[in-house]
Amino acid sequence: MEVRETAACGISHREFAIEFDSEEFPEIYRVFRYAKDGTGFYDEDFLEDLKSQMSYIIGPALEEEPQELEEESIHWEDSGASYVLHFKEPEAPRLYQVLNAVEHPGEGLDGVLNDKLMEQMMEMAPSLLENLPVINR
Numbered sequence: 001m002e003v004r005e006t007a008a009c010g011i012s013h014r015e016f017a018i019e020f021d022s023e024e025f026p027e028i029y030r031v032f033r034y035a036k037d038g039t040g041f042y043d044e045d046f047l048e049d050l051k052s053q054m055s056y057i058i059g060p061a062l063e064e065e066p067q068e069l070e071e072e073s074i075h076w077e078d079s080g081a082s083y084v085l086h087f088k089e090p091e092a093p094r095l096y097q098v099l100n101a102v103e104h105p106g107e108g109l110d111g112v113l114n115d116k117l118m119e120q121m122m123e124m125a126p127s128l129l130e131n132l133p134v135i136n137r
Contacts, residue, residue, distance in 0.1 A: 001018065001019065001020050001021075001024045001028075001046075001049065001050060001053070002018070002019045002053070003016065003017075003018045003050070003053040003054050003056075003057045003058070004016065004017055004018075004019070004057065005057060005058075006086070013088040013089040013090055014058075014061075014088070014089040015086070015087070015088050015089070016057065016058060016086070016087055016088070016089070016092065017084050017085065017086050017087075018050070018053075018054075018084065018085045019079075019082045019083070019084045020082060020083045020084075020085070021081075021082050021083075022082075022083075022125075022128065024046070025083045025121070025125060025128060025129075026128055026129060026132050027042070027043050027046045028046075028050070028085075028121075029118065029121050029129055029132065030042040030043070030132070031046070031047055031050075031099065031102060032098065032114055032117055032118050032121075033118065034102050034105060035098055035099070035101035035102045035105055035106075035109055035114060036101075036105065036106065036109065036111070036114055036115075036118075037105055037106055038105035038106065039105075040133075042102060047099065047102065050099065051096070051099055051100075054092070054095075054096060054099075058089070058092050061089050061092050061093065062092055062093055062096045063093070064093050065093065066093040066094040066097055066110065067090050067093075067094075072091065072113070072116075073086070073087065073088055073091070074086065074087040074088075074091045074094075074095065074113070074116075074117070075087075075120065076117065076120040076121060076124055078124045078125070083121075083124065083125065085117070094110050094113055095113070097109070097110060098110060098113060098114050098117075101114075
């Protein structure tokens with residue numbers, strides 16, 4: 001997994017991407033699933049690495065109060081070799097809030113965003129996720 005900035009100069013908001021390979025993609029799905037209602041399990045080291053990379057690359061913007069956005073640009077892309085989550089700086093705190101929700105599933109969670117991301121993931125890679133064990137290790 002790699003968090004990177006994709007655009008910064010001459011635009012109103014910085015843009016970011018998080019790239020996951022086919023082995024990591026189910027792991028982020030498990031995180032989103034667990035954040036929703038505490039069902040299943042997730043790899044704690046994977047989540048800590050992701051949050052650490054986001055903190056380093058995005059910086060203090062993650063700690064800002066999440067804004068209500070009229071039109072969300074956060075979305076998944078299947079690049080063939082990997083799965084990439086694209087988002088802009090104002091959306092970063094909302095995404096980070098979803099990742100932090102695993103500590104207290106469902107609390108403070110942007111359920112609409114979480115569900116949207118999970119649905120997009122399922123549409124992109126049903127063969128990876130349909131039979132994914134999210135409950136039992």
